[in-house]
Amino acid sequence: MVNHSDQPCLVPLVQLQNISVRFEGVKALDGVEFSLEAGEIHCLAGENGSGKSTLIKVMTGVYKPTPDGKILVEGEHVDEMTPLEARAVKIGTIWQDLALFPHMTVYENIAITQILGNNPKIVNLKNLRSIAHDALSKLGVDIPLEEKVGSLPISQRQLVAIARALAQDCRVLIMDEANASLTHAETLKLTEIVRRLSERGISIVFVSHRLAEVLEISHRVTVLRDGRLVGVFPTQGMTQSRLSELMTGRTFANQSPRVRRANTEVVLQVVGCSRRGEFDDVCLSLQRGEILGFTGLLGAGRTELALTLFGMKRPDSGKLLLNGKRLRLRSNIEAISSGIAYLSEDRLQLGLVQEQSIASNIVAASLKSAMLGPFLSGRTLADIVSSWVRELKIKIGNAEDAINTLSGGNQQRAAIAKWLATNPQVLILDAPTVGVDVGARASIFRIVANLAKSGMSIIIISDEVPEVYFNCDRVLHFSSGKIKGEYFPQDCTVSDLERAVYG
Amino acid sequence: MGKFVRLGVAEKSLLVVILLQVIVIQSLSNQFLTSNNLMSILNVSSLNIIFAVGLLVVLLAGGIDISFAVACSVVQYVTASLMVSIGGGNWAIAVFSGVAVGVILSWINAGIIMKFRIVSIVVTIATFNIYFGLLMFFTRGTSIYNLPAWWTDRLILWEHQSEKGVWTELTLPVVVMFFAVIATWLLLARTNLGRQIYAFGDSLLAAERVGIDITRTYLIAYGWLGLMVGIGAIVQVHYAQEVVPNALYGRELDVLAAAVLGGARLGGGSGSVLGVVLGVLVITITQSGLNLVGASPYAYRMIVGAVILMAIVGYSRPFSSLLAKGLRKFGSGS
Numbered sequence: 078m079v080n081h082s083d084q085p086c087l088v089p090l091v092q093l094q095n096i097s098v099r100f101e102g103v104k105a106l107d108g109v110e111f112s113l114e115a116g117e118i119h120c121l122a123g124e125n126g127s128g129k130s131t132l133i134k135v136m137t138g139v140y141k142p143t144p145d146g147k148i149l150v151e152g153e154h155v156d157e158m159t160p161l162e163a164r165a166v167k168i169g170t171i172w173q174d175l176a177l178f179p180h181m182t183v184y185e186n187i188a189i190t191q192i193l194g195n196n197p198k199i200v201n202l203k204n205l206r207s208i209a210h211d212a213l214s215k216l217g218v219d220i221p222l223e224e225k226v227g228s229l230p231i232s233q234r235q236l237v238a239i240a241r242a243l244a245q246d247c248r249v250l251i252m253d254e255a256n257a258s259l260t261h262a263e264t265l266k267l268t269e270i271v272r273r274l275s276e277r278g279i280s281i282v283f284v285s286h287r288l289a290e291v292l293e294i295s296h297r298v299t300v301l302r303d304g305r306l307v308g309v310f311p312t313q314g315m316t317q318s319r320l321s322e323l324m325t326g327r328t329f330a331n332q333s334p335r336v337r338r339a340n341t342e343v344v345l346q347v348v349g350c351s352r353r354g355e356f357d358d359v360c361l362s363l364q365r366g367e368i369l370g371f372t373g374l375l376g377a378g379r380t381e382l383a384l385t386l387f388g389m390k391r392p393d394s395g396k397l398l399l400n401g402k403r404l405r406l407r408s409n410i411e412a413i414s415s416g417i418a419y420l421s422e423d424r425l426q427l428g429l430v431q432e433q434s435i436a437s438n439i440v441a442a443s444l445k446s447a448m449l450g451p452f453l454s455g456r457t458l459a460d461i462v463s464s465w466v467r468e469l470k471i472k473i474g475n476a477e478d479a480i481n482t483l484s485g486g487n488q489q490r491a492a493i494a495k496w497l498a499t500n501p502q503v504l505i506l507d508a509p510t511v512g513v514d515v516g517a518r519a520s521i522f523r524i525v526a527n528l529a530k531s532g533m534s535i536i537i538i539s540d541e542v543p544e545v546y547f548n549c550d551r552v553l554h555f556s557s558g559k560i561k562g563e564y565f566p567q568d569c570t571v572s573d574l575e576r577a578v579y580g
Numbered sequence: 581m582g583k584f585v586r587l588g589v590a591e592k593s594l595l596v597v598i599l600l601q602v603i604v605i606q607s608l609s610n611q612f613l614t615s616n617n618l619m620s621i622l623n624v625s626s627l628n629i630i631f632a633v634g635l636l637v638v639l640l641a642g643g644i645d646i647s648f649a650v651a652c653s654v655v656q657y658v659t660a661s662l663m664v665s666i667g668g669g670n671w672a673i674a675v676f677s678g679v680a681v682g683v684i685l686s687w688i689n690a691g692i693i694m695k696f697r698i699v700s701i702v703v704t705i706a707t708f709n710i711y712f713g714l715l716m717f718f719t720r721g722t723s724i725y726n727l728p729a730w731w732t733d734r735l736i737l738w739e740h741q742s743e744k745g746v747w748t749e750l751t752l753p754v755v756v757m758f759f760a761v762i763a764t765w766l767l768l769a770r771t772n773l774g775r776q777i778y779a780f781g782d783s784l785l786a787a788e789r790v791g792i793d794i795t796r797t798y799l800i801a802y803g804w805l806g807l808m809v810g811i812g813a814i815v816q817v818h819y820a821q822e823v824v825p826n827a828l829y830g831r832e833l834d835v836l837a838a839a840v841l842g843g844a845r846l847g848g849g850s851g852s853v854l855g856v857v858l859g860v861l862v863i864t865i866t867q868s869g870l871n872l873v874g875a876s877p878y879a880y881r882m883i884v885g886a887v888i889l890m891a892i893v894g895y896s897r898p899f900s901s902l903l904a905k906g907l908r909k910f911g912s913g914s
């Protein structure tokens with residue numbers, strides 16, 4: 078065999094050069110570079126909407142970059158990266174949604190490639206089981222092979238997804254927000270597994286916004302912001318605050334928490350509310366004009382509590398008080414008419430009707446106020462729409478355009494407008510900046526601050542700690558369905574809060 | 581050796597239901613557990629079971645088909661006309677023609693669903709009307725009785741006369757039904773194509789991510805139903821000795837209900853061959869039992885409807901939790 082390269086070790090395993098991706102004219106990625114060494118744990122860091130997921134989708138052939146971009150695997154140019162090609166060069170991905178089959182067994186999910194292929198063949202179940210068994214023992218975990226994946230806890234499903242990648246003999250493993258829904262202990266275990274994989278020579282690309290864990294585990298970090306490369310840094314000597322600065326482009330030193338506010342009367346009170354398996358004995362109160370933050374890991378019960386306040390779930394025990402009066406919500410219609418509004422975390426599917434017009438979306442929750450006898454008044458509706466478009470500075474062409482023609486930030490403003498049009502006393506914002514670019518985020522929080530000043534009480538739910546730290550008057554930390562702690566941003570640092578949340 | 585058959589909630593519940601039915605009907609009528617009655621239940625169920633296993637494959641892939649029963653009548657009519665026009669024909673030509681027409685009609689459904697991305701129930705309700713309309717238009721509702729002798733001569737594969745002189749017969753449809761069940765089970769449980777159908781119906785997103793060919797999977801699922809429709813058409817003509825254009829009209833809902841009763845999940849990804857077979861049997865046994873105890877035939881649909889409703893409520897919340905709830909209520913109420 079002739080060795081074509083004198084120093085093969087210097088060729089990175091995967092190289093992306095000058096990668097740009099456009100969606101309908103908008104640049105999601107702009108001339109980004111990325112390189113991955115064999116056996117390296119490489120973190121891809123950036124805020125929501127910075128282009129992290131777009132980059133990994135380029136690497137796995139889901140998105141095509143513009144023609145001036147190049148993808149090289151072991152120094153060899155790949156003409157066209159496709160999902161099939163990515164599998165051929167042994168790049169495996171563990172998507173955030175895991176791409177598992179819930180009604181199928183663990184072993185079939187792991188050995189999935191054995192049941193693929195277009196030519197009919199008999200499946201050798203024994204073979205499937207042994208492949209699955211080997212992959213799981215490489216990971217050093219024990220999961221019953223015959224179990225249906227849908228009945229496993231999320232942390233084990235994740236391991237099944239990793240085992241699937243191992244069974245395909247991957248050299249590169251991309252993990253998209255793999256720890257977003259894991260507890261600290263589970264994350265530690267995952268970290269341990271990732272280390273072991275790296276020792277076997279498998280390269281890992283870690284996409285995460287939990288900085289502490291990322292810094293602890295990875296060798297290098299590539300930071301993206303607004304679709305551009307900020308830089309590639311060794312994690313040795315990198316601090317969390319420095320990384321936050323690189324990601325956001327803001328120094329937290331310059332940003333300060335909100336000014337301490339004087340107490341006002343209590344608007345909403347939650348007294349000992351529990352819902353089995355979701356949250357347990359939650360007590361909290363929300364004052365007029367206060368911005369209260371809920372933070373904690375995914376699955377800590379924050380969203381479930383919010384849905385209970387919004388009448389979409391009923392507590393097993395405990396009570397809700399609004400302005401001192403007992404509140405019994407049988408549906409979200411009652412919640413809306415009592416003055417509680419909830420902005421869904423899933424803007425794409427639940428928050429907005431994507432195909433419908435901007436106008437229809439904005440008035441969707443406040444049709445009652447536009448009734449003229451039994452009919453809707455077109456003029457009143459148009460007035461509602463135009464006043465909110467003006468008020469929230471939503472950038473639109475025509476109010477009759479479909480809402481999915483707007484950018485993430487403008488869509489979110491339209492979604493907020495929808496709830497403001499119901500004239501709420503309490504506005505709950507669940508993950509309001511997901512998929513919203515950095516510039517637009519600041520303006521959304523300015524809107525929120527103004528609403529609070531006008532006397533509206535606001536709850537912000539977010540798993541990005543700095544977001545609640547810098548934008549709330551008070552922050553509640555949720556963990557496994559309980560309130561673990563209460564923090565006043567003026568009395569602690571952002572790292573105190575991050576330490577509490579991420580352990 | 582591992583467990584050969586793993587019973588799910590639906591299969592277990594249906595086995596219990598069948599057992600209860602047998603005990604009740606037998607104690608009321610004393611005629612249920614006779615070889616004659618049992619064999620007649622199998623004879624009556626055969627066509628529905630052949631349909632049901634075909635439909636199961638489509639349901640698993642996340643589709644549905646309302647048109648297959650009238651498609652089966654179209655297959656019968658086309659094949660019978662062909663046999664008459666070529667002056668007799670034989671089994672081989674009839675089966676070939678039946679399967680070809682059955683698969684083509686089924687692929688028309690699949691093609692429209694895939695090409696125009698329309699929900700399968702809407703497409704197949706439309707083709708149900710088109711197929712039935714065409715059939716009634718061209719036949720003017722007339723039946724075919726002068727079928728070739730090879731087709732209608734009774735093929736009795738096993739028979740037995742009891743001491744009282746009652747004949748018990750194992751007929752062709754039952755044997756074909758057994759093969760259809762085994763073949764479908766092999767396809768679904770033991771081949772890569774069958775597992776892809778399960779995976780596809782379980783999570784479309786995940787199926788796309790792992791690289792399952794969506795169009796192909798859909799064509800295989802609908803093609804299999806077409807195959808079952810074609811085979812079912814030929815044996816049904818043999819059994820009924822005639823071709824009546826509207827004989828199977830309405831059968832699609834009976835079969836669909838039986839499949840759902842058997843645990844096939846609308847929307848795909850879950851369901852078993854054993855389950856749908858038991859589902860069909862429960863319905864036939866109910867019918868037979870009502871007959872034997874002399875209940876009004878008008879009560880039949882009502883009771884079948886109630887059985888299906890109860891079963892589906894039962895599957896959607898595990899029996900154990902219902903039971904626990906019931907007990908708690910009972911405990912606190914006393």
